[in-house]
Amino acid sequence: MLYEAKRCGVKFSPPSVVLIYQHTETQKIRKRIIPLRNFSKYSDYSLAAERLKNNPRHRDYLEAVSQSQLEKLHIILRDHMQGHSLEHSLASFQLDPDQDLNKLDDEELARKKGQMDELFEKNRRHKDDADFVYDLEVEFNKSTREKCSWDDESDNEF
Amino acid sequence: MAGDADSLPELDQEKYDADEQVKIICLGDSAVGKSKLMERFLLDEYRPQQLSTYALTLYKHTASVGNKTVAVDFWDTAGQERFQSMHPSYYHKAHACIMVFDVQRKITYKNLTNWYKELREYRPEIPCCVVANKIDADLKVTQRSFSFGKKQGLPFYFVSAADGTNVVKMFRETIKRAVEYKQNPSDFMDEVMQELENFDLEKKEENSEADEDGLTAESPELA
Numbered sequence: 548m549l550y551e552a553k554r555c556g557v558k559f560s561p562p563s564v565v566l567i568y569q570h571t572e573t574q575k576i577r578k579r580i581i582p583l584r585n586f587s588k589y590s591d592y593s594l595a596a597e598r599l600k601n602n603p604r605h606r607d608y609l610e611a612v613s614q615s616q617l618e619k620l621h622i623i624l625r626d627h628m629q630g631h632s633l634e635h636s637l638a639s640f641q642l643d644p645d646q647d648l649n650k651l652d653d654e655e656l657a658r659k660k661g662q663m664d665e666l667f668e669k670n671r672r673h674k675d676d677a678d679f680v681y682d683l684e685v686e687f688n689k690s691t692r693e694k695c696s697w698d699d700e701s702d703n704e705f
Numbered sequence: 706m707a708g709d710a711d712s713l714p715e716l717d718q719e720k721y722d723a724d725e726q727v728k729i730i731c732l733g734d735s736a737v738g739k740s741k742l743m744e745r746f747l748l749d750e751y752r753p754q755q756l757s758t759y760a761l762t763l764y765k766h767t768a769s770v771g772n773k774t775v776a777v778d779f780w781d782t783a784g785q786e787r788f789q790s791m792h793p794s795y796y797h798k799a800h801a802c803i804m805v806f807d808v809q810r811k812i813t814y815k816n817l818t819n820w821y822k823e824l825r826e827y828r829p830e831i832p833c834c835v836v837a838n839k840i841d842a843d844l845k846v847t848q849r850s851f852s853f854g855k856k857q858g859l860p861f862y863f864v865s866a867a868d869g870t871n872v873v874k875m876f877r878e879t880i881k882r883a884v885e886y887k888q889n890p891s892d893f894m895d896e897v898m899q900e901l902e903n904f905d906l907e908k909k910e911e912n913s914e915a916d917e918d919g920l921t922a923e924s925p926e927l928a
Contacts, residue, residue, distance in 0.1 A: 644809060644810050644811065644812075645810075645811070645812060646812075647812050647816075648735040648736050648810075649734050649735050649786055649789060649816075650787075653784070656736065660736055663736060666839075666841075666842055666867075667738075667741065667866070668867075670865070670867040670868055671868065672867070672868045672869055674748055674749075679869075680869065681873060682873040682874065683868070683869040683871070683872070683873070684871055684873075684874050685863075685870045687847040687863055688848075689850070691848065692848055692849060692850035693848060693849055693850065694849070694850055695849035695850060695851050695852070697811050697815070697851065698851065698852045698853070
């Protein structure tokens with residue numbers, strides 16, 4: 548990886564994705580602004596995110612930015628184009644651990660997945676990392692385990 | 706949309722009758738990380754085939770079990786879990802099942818009951834395991850014991866698709882169990898099918914392509 552993505556966000560005017568990255572050789576921190584010229588309030592956020600990720604001019608910079616995160620940024624931009632506030636967009640990403648995500652449609656689910664992906668990316672070990680172990684095995688002590696409260700209720704048939 | 710399953714060689718399920726082919730299915734709620742687990746296990750080999758008509762993603766993998774090379778097809782749901790139930794063809798001829806829940810979301814654990822019930826309707830005997838994903842979010846969960854599947858003796862794994870903990874171990878053991886099951890099926894229907902296959906050896910030529918639906922075709926012929 549030549550460019551290490553540090554942070555990314557959006558600019559409403561003109562609609563753009565903003566990426567802060569570090570050049571891995573020179574260690575210089577730079578900002579890259581990627582205008583989304585063809586993106587409108589009617590566009591498909593998922594397709595647009597995929598196109599951006601595969602765009603020959605940008606893909607090297609966006610390698611470490613997940614598809615879900617790019618989708619999330621596109622959703623924020625589109626919400627804005629449709630007249631929704633940033634607060635509205637951010638609230639829609641909030642995770643409620645008790646919510647049944649099976650019941651959401653594609654877009655609602657994408658909003659939640661984008662949020663989950665942040666933790667995933669934060670804890671992620673990449674195969675290019677020096678300390679990467681493909682077959683990582685960890686034994687967890689069984690004898691000291693306590694009963695999980697999720698099993699308490701009587702509605703559990705098993 | 707009504708798709709023509711016969712035109713999709715990927716969905717020719719007859720091939721799962723061949724000795725060196727196994728089919729492993731993934732079950733679990735939306736966003737528990739099923740695809741992320743696949744991706745972590747397969748790494749560079751990761752080339753999913755999206756069959757959106759069927760809300761299905763296929764991943765192909767070649768594994769070594771003992772001294773044999775086995776072609777493994779992993780079936781992932783691609784949103785079909787939205788309907789709280791999978792199409793019967795999803796279970797058809799599966800040799801093992803990986804059931805996943807998210808340790809951050811209790812409902813995904815509770816829903817395992819439904820997934821397991823449905824699995825056993827179609828595949829009463831295939832090996833199955835329970836996978837607790839996203840332990841990187843809070844390692845304390847590994848000090849808890851989750852009782853689901855204990856009675857049935859299902860292997861239980863604490864894993865993280867993000868940092869890789871126990872992902873490869875879980876997949877390797879499941880593949881091994883799938884192959885063992887295939888060599889020695891305890892499912893009555895599987896045995897009947899096997900018998901029919903042997904019986905039909907001489908009649909093979911007469912077997913035409915009469916299946917009208919490759920998705921659910923049960924025609925006993927050698928692949």
